[in-house]
Every structure is written in structure tokens, then in C-alpha cells.
Amino acid sequence: MLPRWHIVFGFLFTAVVWLASPDLNIIYVLTLFFSTFLIDVDHYVIFVKRNKNYSLNKAFNYFLKLKKKGDRKKDSIFIFHTVEFHILVALLSFFHIIFLFVFIGMVFHSLLDIFTMIKEKSLQNREFFLISWIARNRN
Numbered sequence: 001m002l003p004r005w006h007i008v009f010g011f012l013f014t015a016v017v018w019l020a021s022p023d024l025n026i027i028y029v030l031t032l033f034f035s036t037f038l039i040d041v042d043h044y045v046i047f048v049k050r051n052k053n054y055s056l057n058k059a060f061n062y063f064l065k066l067k068k069k070g071d072r073k074k075d076s077i078f079i080f081h082t083v084e085f086h087i088l089v090a091l092l093s094f095f096h097i098i099f100l101f102v103f104i105g106m107v108f109h110s111l112l113d114i115f116t117m118i119k120e121k122s123l124q125n126r127e128f129f130l131i132s133w134i135a136r137n138r139n
């Protein structure tokens with residue numbers, strides 16, 4: 001899903017949560033909102049590392065091109081999108097409640113990504129497990 005749609009849907013989702021719990025601390029509300037789209041930062045980091053370029057626009061076009069080409073599974077791991085990272089953040093929520101809002105935002109983001117990939121029939125192009133990616137790329 002395109003970042004702009006993550007922001008739009010993240011805003012709507014956060015608004016619904018806030019309407020349902022108006023007493024929720026604004027810090028948690030903002031954390032939830034930012035978590036619905038900032039996990040895509042892993043894409044940007046990969047772009048910068050590979051291209052030695054900081055342009056957000058070029059990064060965006062780079063991943064659009066890669067997406068059209070198809071096979072990304074082997075060379076790209078989007079660390080914040082992995083099941084392991086989700087589990088780590090879920091575990092951190094036992095130590096501080098703010099991670100619960102990060103976790104909820106990340107899960108919301110990931111579900112949107114998955115629905116989009118199912119719609120585009122590209123689910124097989126994403127590696128969801130860090131451990132599988134490491135096993136495949138260790139040589």
C-alpha cells in the first residue's frame with residue numbers, strides 16, 4: 001500500500017480509537033497514529049543504504065519499480081514488517097503501555113499491507129519471517 005494511504009487509513013483508525021476512548025492520553029493517540037505508517041521507514045533505510053541517496057521521492061519510485069519487477073523476497077527484508085519484530089514490540093508492551101499502541105499501529109499497518117498484497121497477488125514477494133530470510137541469505 002502506498003504511504004499516503006497508510007497515513008489516511010491510519011488517521012481514520014486512530015480517530016475511531018480516540019472517539020471510542022476519548023480519555024486516552026494524547027501521547028498514546030499520537031503514538032498509535034505514527035505507528036500506522038512510520039514502520040515503512042525500513043523501506044527508506046534500505047533505499048539509502050543501496051543507493052547512497054536521501055531523496056524520499058526517489059526512494060518511493062525505487063520501490064514502485066521493484067514492486068513491478070516482482071521478486072523482492074530474496075534480497076529485501078523489511079525488518080519492521082517481520083513477525084519477529086511484531087513479537088518484540090508486543091513483548092515490550094508488558095514493560096511499558098506505549099509499546100501496546102506501537103504494536104496496534106504496526107498490526108494495523110501490516111494488515112493493510114497484506115490485504116493490498118492479496119489484492120495485487122504479490123503476497124509471495126514479501127518475506128514475513130526474519131529467520132527465513134537469514135537462513136536463505138547466510139551464504
Ligand SMILES: [Zn+2]
Nearest residue numbers: 039040081113
Ligand atoms: Zn508497509
